[in-house]
Amino acid sequence: MARVEFERVGYVCDPAETVLDCLSRHGVATPSSCRSGICQTCMLRAVEGVVPAAAQKGLKETLQQQNFFLACACVPESDLNVALPDAQAVPKITARVVEKSQLSPSITRVRLDVADGFAYRPGQFINLGRADGLVRSYSLASVPELENFVELHVQSLANGAMSSWVRDGLSSGDSVTLSEPLGGCFYVKGQPEQPLLLVGTGSGLAPLYAVARDALAQGHRGAIWLYHGSSRPDGLYLADELRGLSAKYSNLHYVPCVSRGEPLPGIAQGRASDIALREHPDLKGWRVFLCGHAEMVQEAKMAVFMAGVSMREIHADAFVHAAAA
């Protein structure tokens, strides 16, 4: 009989018993609601073991690939080690700064060396930890197949405790800690002709830079439209790299956007999400990635859904800023 491990305790499932029923029979309360595989409230993640396909029915591909499953629909066929969805969020993995540079006045690029076995999908995020316990989330801009460092883009915020320290205090050779990679903002193979829309503001470019390069590296042939927005021209960064990439790959279209000030040559004027939707009013069949300013992400999520994108095809990371200490 299959054994289910949760928070370091093992529980034996009865035949045909689901993970949810097994845990609750043993007095372990995990969230649940419909208990019919629909509402997704009881989602857990398999840290070890094989999840039956039936337990992942209806989940987004990005969740399936991270071994998320529905506890109420999971009758394990072999032993499983399971965890609550957010249990991987504590920074415990040591990483060393190998390079630090300023990509723009407001964006610091940090490249990290992490021990082998840190497996992530380009565009996911990590929680970055400082020795005194300060923790903030940053997206991963690197692509493991292309580079052996892990890259973060840290946007300087007024009174930002972590961002100020990263810009002014952190040096090459210093150690920080990382959580496991988190989130579903990454490219999934299987539909190489599907058009992709990537919209990001500020350091929301980081995951999109990763997703675009990952998609291209995996042979994506459909159009990839990348809109990067900033309120001011000096908030745009990696523009030369992206122009170079779009010269190399004819299906990559890079559109830098600035929302304030005078029009500038080669730069679209307005909000990135507005320009993207104006240029692509019908998004049926597209896959969309939205990253950055929280309000932009929320509004754009609704707008692209109404423009025809299936809910399952929308991948979004809203960057929420911690209250200044």
Added chain:
Amino acid sequence: MTQSLFEQIGGEAAVNAAVDLFYRKVLADKRINKFFATTDMERQAAKQKAFLTVALGGPNKYTGQDMRAGHAHLVKQGLNDSHFDAVMEHLGATLTELKVPGELIGKAAAIAESTRNDVLGR
């Protein structure tokens, strides 16, 4: 053995096809979209899927009590028959758009209708 309504309509694949259409109609409807306003659109879409599964006679364990508890906060905000009617309208329009035969739409509508008093807390 005769097929259940859920099987006749096309099972889970039909629900998946219906959920985006249905949710889009609900969000575009000024009469009711305030009840669906949320920052977590994915969770909200999962709820729409649960509703459609129930209406299409699919597997679920929802009870009348669940329906009451799940909508009590909306009843406090003024949820009433007119809003329920609007949702019924969108259910019918969604299934029509998916070319579900009228007779099956009628059955689905009857199931959805049977939850009215629980949803409205009466």
